[in-house]
Amino acid sequence: MKHFLGAAFIATLPTLSIAEVKVSAPWARATIIAGRPGAGYLSLTSETGDRLLSVSSPVAGEVMLHAVESGENGVSRMVHLDALDLPEGETVTLAPGDMHLMLMQLTQKLEEGTNFPLTLTFETAGEITVEVPVLGIAATGPEGTE
Amino acid sequence: MQRTSLYKVRVAIWSFAAVAVFTFAGAFSWRMLHPPELPSPVVTGEAAIRNAYSLTDHTGQAVTAETYAGRWQLVFFGFTYCPDICPTTLAYLANAMDSLGPQAERVVPIFITVDPARDTAEVMGNYVSAFHPRMVGLTGTEAQVAEAAGNFRVWYERSENETAPDGYLMAHPGHIYLMRPDGRFEDVFIESDQSAGDLAKHISSLIENEERSG
Structure with a gap:
């Protein structure tokens, strides 16, 4: 039994390691006025395919995942997504003017040059916490990724 | 049976x-x-866009479209609770202004809120000055804003959303309207269609053409 459990444990190891989601280039835009929501961006890659279920941060009462839908008449509307599918091996990018994390009920203004933690919960990979740098209001992405 | x-x-x-x-x-x-679906787009000939409004600027002064006559005007409708498209577009306009160099004096970027209930003149002042010293923020009564948006054929809506701040989100167009110094419509742009530098070059050549012909 002991051997069997050991073998079973070892067998799951490779799956555990590739079940991880790579979270890259996270950043948020500085907010100008207190009480206004902020926006955060990042890229997600899962080699095995996964699903982002929720996002949270101690600096925000709620973090919502928004997609931008543009109608033919040019009206952009935010569409709230309950979850985000990460197809196998594909990098899903959240970027300005497109999909973004809306940080609601901020406990403080997001000041350029500071960082805050952001926890992403995935269906398979579980919780991953990353440090998100706050860039200037005119930023379009972290250095080197623009 | x-x-x-x-x-x-x-x-x-x-x-x-x-x-x-x-x-x-x-x-x-x-x-x-x-x-x-959203109401289908009304075919808007360029002539249909009228650069006409009566609003309050971010310093509290009453203004009309004539206030900015003599300068090229980059008009964008949005609101300060919008965390993504509005700051992205305003930062883009600010970059274009910087790329224009001394010619920026001939251009005024104008941000008109579609959410005047929350975007007071004071809020607009704090907001636009964070982007560019030459940027103008305009607000007004609901009726004044509706009239301005109507003249620009801008359609916006308020959608109730329990989780949004104050319970609503605004959907709005991401269009940037370029108006000529005489107030006539020149062109319309979307931020993602060209770089800020390219927009600046385009405006710069329009300014030069106008100087040659004028």
């Missing part, structure tokens, strides 16, 4: 009811999954 036909009738009624329920449920979920 009687029994059998009654049974058939019963089966028929129940089948009909089941079909009705499925049809209704189907139609309902279709509607839930596919919310009605």
